[in-house]
Amino acid sequence: MSEVPQAIGWGEDGRCVHLLDQTLLPEHERKLEIRDADGMAEAITSLRVRGAPAIGIAGAMGMVLGMERLIEADPDADRATVLEEVSRLWTLLHDTRPTGRNLAWALDRVAHAVRTADEATAEALAGRARAEADAILQEDRQLCDRIGDAGLEVFAGGEPRVLTHCNAGALATGGIGTALAPIYKAHARGQRVQVLACETRPVLQGARLTAWELSRAGVPVTAITDSMAGDAMRRGRVDLVIVGADAVAANGDVVNKIGTYGLAVLANHHGIPFFVAMPYTTVDRSTSSGEEVPIELRSEGELRQLGGREILAADAAAWNPAFDVTPHRSVTAFITDQGVIRPPYGPRLAKLTEGHGPETGRFRGVGGAS
Amino acid sequence: MSEVPQAIGWGEDGRCVHLLDQTLLPEHERKLEIRDADGMAEAITSLRVRGAPAIGIAGAMGMVLGMERLIEADPDADRATVLEEVSRLWTLLHDTRPTGRNLAWALDRVAHAVRTADEATAEALAGRARAEADAILQEDRQLCDRIGDAGLEVFAGGEPRVLTHCNAGALATGGIGTALAPIYKAHARGQRVQVLACETRPVLQGARLTAWELSRAGVPVTAITDSMAGDAMRRGRVDLVIVGADAVAANGDVVNKIGTYGLAVLANHHGIPFFVAMPYTTVDRSTSSGEEVPIELRSEGELRQLGGREILAADAAAWNPAFDVTPHRSVTAFITDQGVIRPPYGPRLAKLTEGHGPETGRFRGVGGAS
Numbered sequence: 001m002s003e004v005p006q007a008i009g010w011g012e013d014g015r016c017v018h019l020l021d022q023t024l025l026p027e028h029e030r031k032l033e034i035r036d037a038d039g040m041a042e043a044i045t046s047l048r049v050r051g052a053p054a055i056g057i058a059g060a061m062g063m064v065l066g067m068e069r070l071i072e073a074d075p076d077a078d079r080a081t082v083l084e085e086v087s088r089l090w091t092l093l094h095d096t097r098p099t100g101r102n103l104a105w106a107l108d109r110v111a112h113a114v115r116t117a118d119e120a121t122a123e124a125l126a127g128r129a130r131a132e133a134d135a136i137l138q139e140d141r142q143l144c145d146r147i148g149d150a151g152l153e154v155f156a157g158g159e160p161r162v163l164t165h166c167n168a169g170a171l172a173t174g175g176i177g178t179a180l181a182p183i184y185k186a187h188a189r190g191q192r193v194q195v196l197a198c199e200t201r202p203v204l205q206g207a208r209l210t211a212w213e214l215s216r217a218g219v220p221v222t223a224i225t226d227s228m229a230g231d232a233m234r235r236g237r238v239d240l241v242i243v244g245a246d247a248v249a250a251n252g253d254v255v256n257k258i259g260t261y262g263l264a265v266l267a268n269h270h271g272i273p274f275f276v277a278m279p280y281t282t283v284d285r286s287t288s289s290g291e292e293v294p295i296e297l298r299s300e301g302e303l304r305q306l307g308g309r310e311i312l313a314a315d316a317a318a319w320n321p322a323f324d325v326t327p328h329r330s331v332t333a334f335i336t337d338q339g340v341i342r343p344p345y346g347p348r349l350a351k352l353t354e355g356h357g358p359e360t361g362r363f364r365g366v367g368g369a370s
Numbered sequence: 371m372s373e374v375p376q377a378i379g380w381g382e383d384g385r386c387v388h389l390l391d392q393t394l395l396p397e398h399e400r401k402l403e404i405r406d407a408d409g410m411a412e413a414i415t416s417l418r419v420r421g422a423p424a425i426g427i428a429g430a431m432g433m434v435l436g437m438e439r440l441i442e443a444d445p446d447a448d449r450a451t452v453l454e455e456v457s458r459l460w461t462l463l464h465d466t467r468p469t470g471r472n473l474a475w476a477l478d479r480v481a482h483a484v485r486t487a488d489e490a491t492a493e494a495l496a497g498r499a500r501a502e503a504d505a506i507l508q509e510d511r512q513l514c515d516r517i518g519d520a521g522l523e524v525f526a527g528g529e530p531r532v533l534t535h536c537n538a539g540a541l542a543t544g545g546i547g548t549a550l551a552p553i554y555k556a557h558a559r560g561q562r563v564q565v566l567a568c569e570t571r572p573v574l575q576g577a578r579l580t581a582w583e584l585s586r587a588g589v590p591v592t593a594i595t596d597s598m599a600g601d602a603m604r605r606g607r608v609d610l611v612i613v614g615a616d617a618v619a620a621n622g623d624v625v626n627k628i629g630t631y632g633l634a635v636l637a638n639h640h641g642i643p644f645f646v647a648m649p650y651t652t653v654d655r656s657t658s659s660g661e662e663v664p665i666e667l668r669s670e671g672e673l674r675q676l677g678g679r680e681i682l683a684a685d686a687a688a689w690n691p692a693f694d695v696t697p698h699r700s701v702t703a704f705i706t707d708q709g710v711i712r713p714p715y716g717p718r719l720a721k722l723t724e725g726h727g728p729e730t731g732r733f734r735g736v737g738g739a740s
Contacts, residue, residue, distance in 0.1 A: 227629025259597025307677010315585035
């Protein structure tokens with residue numbers, strides 16, 4: 001069965017959320033049935049769902065489940081009781097990944113929809129919550145689709161060979177991903193696209209997730225260690241690079257998974273186009289350049305242990321920045337839901353986000369959302 | 371106890387070889403006592419000793435152990451019996467890593483010393499073998515020392531921060547290593563040197579071995595994933611790069627552990643000097659450029675499994691070249707046993723190997739010796 005896997009969605013009866021347990025991939029493909037907010041909180045905390053957009057959607061859906069379970073227990077709950085429960089659910093779900101801005105944003109959006117609703121019955125309020133969570137999911141799917149369509153422009157005819165990093169695919173979003181969206185679109189129209197997936201140490205999202213979802217969808221994919229990217233480029237095995245972004249500053253500097261910057265330098269050196277795919281919501285207008293972004297340092301343990309064994313001497317230190325900054329000059333173009341954007345980036349990224357306040361920046365996950 | 375660890379050496383009574391079991395590092399520091407050729411063959415096959423020079427030394431010592439055990443069992447063995455045993459030992463030990471040229475070279479050297487000896491008694495012949503194995507070990511130690519002394523030239527005063535890749539240290543040689551030799555020499559003279567060790571996927575020699583031996587010797591070392599090198603350079607955390615080499619072509623192209631090429635491009639981009647440390651024996655005069663060197667493709671399994679778990683979907687492919695080629699133009703200088711060599715490399719590398727036939731290229735390990 002060749003199809004793009006779906007990270008998250010409503011169950012058939014609408015009473016539960018289906019969640020692909022990403023901690024078990026690629027060994028086991030297990031769909032969890034999440035029935036309440038506690039279950040969703042556990043799933044987010046345990047990284048069963050990850051990727052900034054997908055976490056936001058999961059949080060919103062978790063709040064809906066929580067409200068519906070309240071109503072089952074107390075069908076006559078009044079408005080005040082419902083709003084009190086919404087506050088409790090917000091905290092419960094938010095604290096699962098407290099630094100993920102996208103999660104807070106999605107929870108705020110659902111809570112706001114409930115609080116500002118005219119309806120008085122608990123059932124009607126839950127309906128508003130569900131509608132808002134659905135809207136978040138549908139909007140995310142549409143953004144992914146539009147990025148995919150826009151990205152077709154950068155694939156010349158023939159059989160492009162794309163190198164990517166980390167996982168900016170279906171597993172990280174509600175739809176077909178960001179960096180992987182153009183690949184899925186090209187594949188769907190019958191174009192042969194081959195992908196080189198950097199395994200992406202330390203957490204190996206490229207090997208474990210990107211290679212899995214692409215091969216599941218029937219797209220030929222080959223995993224390499226991150227250190228092999230330069231050699232692959234030198235040998236002429238890469239036509240273009242597409243990566244996602246955790247945040248893009250107003251000047252076009254890109255904050256993304258550690259290793260992205262090195263790939264950009266290597267691509268530039270070899271004359272290989274370097275693309276960044278993202279929805280408009282990734283642009284952080286309040287940040288003028290990438291230098292302003294504080295980079296999360298993650299646990300040394302990710303470099304010290306592997307498969308339960310110590311791989312680093314106790315006396316040796318480890319340095320584990322989660323993200324790096326790629327200067328806008330290294331980016332050939334941005335592939336966005338509103339088309340392909342080429343330099344000068346400042347004014348064009350500003351136009352991309354026009355009509356959206358800086359505080360509406362959706363799904364920006366620098367810090368926590370891997 | 372701060373001292374440079376020793377990978378291999380004779381036991382106190384001279385009847386066994388002490389070998390640090392590198393498969394257990396860094397979790398356990400266990401010294402094996404190898405007493406016969408079978409034990410040595412097992413140790414080489416199981417990668418308990420690795421690194422081209424160290425494997426050559428291990429093979430030579432294994433042959434000595436085998437001859438001495440023969441004499442213990444049969445003190446009156448005649449010359450023909452001894453030579454027959456030498457042939458058997460050559461095959462036994464050689465077949466442990468059949469593609470490692472350095473191993474064949476060291477075994478040939480001991481066998482040749484025995485076959486061309488005037489002595490007739492078994493004991494005298496074994497003495498010749500032991501003298502030759504000792505010479506191989508001592509020569510390797512001297513080469514390492516000379517590389518270390520030469521390398522001091524590239525350390526400006528102050529506190530240089532060196533980035534290295536894989537393990538070209540004491541654990542790979544009979545002495546203090548190649549790439550790490552200048553670091554140990556600087557440390558010994560009281561200069562503060564800090565090292566960033568790329569972990570070196572897929573086999574993690576940088577994390578498991580380089581970080582261990584440096585911290586064991588009291589040199590401050592910090593491990594990073596290979597993908598972090600570019601970011602470390604961009605942030606100004608690297609003053610110079612020193613790597614080893616598995617082979618250097620006549621024009622100065624460097625064949626070394628996969629990832630070396632990418633580090634060279636990144637170093638060049640940031641204006642950071644990129645040095646290659648090696649003994650004269652690493653130069654392969656019969657190869658005019660790096661493009662001629664066939665690169666060993668290793669097992670996909672190294673990218674598929676980690677700590678006993680599958681990390682790659684069964685339908686996804688993996689590409690696992692063991693080495694890459696760094697063009698001579700990217701090399702700032704070679705640090706050799708005969709001093710620091712700067713461009714033009716062709717004539718200067720030729721001079722380095724003058725008086726040594728191309729077939730004497732020692733310890734060239736492209737293919738097998740990791």
